[in-house]
Amino acid sequence: MKPRAVVFAYHNVGVRCLQVLLARGVDVALVVSHEDNPSETIWFGSVASVAAEHGIPVITPADPTSEALREAVRRVQPEFIFSFYYRHMLPVGVLALAPRGAYNMHGSLLPKYRGRVPTNWAVLHGETETGATLHEMSAKPDAGAIVGQTSVPILPDDTAQQVFDKVTVAAEQTLWRVLPALLAGEAPHLPNDLAHGSYFGGRKPEDGRIDWTQPAQRIYNLVRAVAPPYPGAFTEQEGERFIVARARLAPLGSEAASGLANLPPGLHVSDNAFFGVCGDARAIAISELWHVRDGNSVAVAPAQFAQLTHCPRHS
Incomplete structure (x- = not known):
């Protein structure tokens, strides 16, 4: 039986x-x-x-x-x-x-x-x-x-x-x-x-807020931990909310990381690409950034991001 x-x-x-x-x-x-x-x-x-x-x-x-x-x-x-x-x-x-x-x-x-x-x-x-x-x-x-x-x-x-x-x-x-x-x-x-x-305990969407003053590895772990289909790690700039949907740690000593070392922590555009500068002066290279508006998320290009946030682009 x-x-x-x-x-x-x-x-x-x-x-x-x-x-x-x-x-x-x-x-x-x-x-x-x-x-x-x-x-x-x-x-x-x-x-x-x-x-x-x-x-x-x-x-x-x-x-x-x-x-x-x-x-x-x-x-x-x-x-x-x-x-x-x-x-x-x-x-x-x-x-x-x-x-x-x-x-x-x-x-x-x-x-x-x-x-x-x-x-x-x-x-x-x-x-x-x-x-x-x-x-x-x-x-x-x-x-x-x-x-x-x-x-x-x-x-x-x-x-x-x-x-x-x-x-x-x-x-x-x-x-x-x-x-x-x-x-x-x-x-x-x-x-x-x-x-x-x-x-x-459980996690809430608000727990995905990025604190750019933290070390790069910790921020990258947050991005990986809540990446879509989970709510996503997010940041706000000029009143606009953005989700870091896909990223990688910029290798130590890389040209990208070295060129961003003197910038303040936060989202930046350099050579038509997104980077997040972190509190330890390391960076994460962001390959997919979403703009959140009215509950919807849409992928944005560096030029669109610059228009939304009045962010200067670095070379």
Whole structure:
């Protein structure tokens, strides 16, 4: 008889991990997901669509603590509960409805980067590695015993989306590898030592504001961490807002970096190209700059930027 599960899931990790459960023969009796937010850029796959393709009932409750949700889960009598990038903490009363355990896939190498948007935080802090961890769920976020994890590299120019794509694959690999032992009751449950980890909250679009007095590497990490499809690192000049959509660190000693060394921190145009001069006199070379107006973002050329901001062009 197939083991029965209720799956709370959203986003690409939710899509791929749901597909792993189905491929491994798990009877997914119910999927709990989210309604897409019309104000959010939906650049990821739909868990609800995958469930519908397999004839699995889907509910999207607004309140994860509601008695109606608890009753819906209790009614299908799951042996397991899985959470794959579901955006709410699950109440202990719901977790207790799965006699064989409740497990979450988290996008970091726990105990590091517990909490919200772990991939973005890892890129922001200049990490060279992250990954995915399957762990038991408990009353505290991302605090239960570790069942399995897979690491991925963060390359120097990777954006958060590129890293997230790797983490999605790592999540799929982790679940595929450990699921047989988990279903057989033989999976390891390793300590998740919170004293050696870290916890971070969510991020808001305003957190992407660039402080040009900071060192170039820190600014570049911010650009990579929130690059589109995330809200983007932004700056304001002459009352106009601009998003630094794509950039690279200007190499030390390069002609471009040397020519900008005496300019004040901020956005500049030199040789018909954008540069951001940083607090340590290093620069980031900006290959794509967007102008934000009336809620819309449009790519701008150096000449347009100069007109909008009355910025002098340097040669």
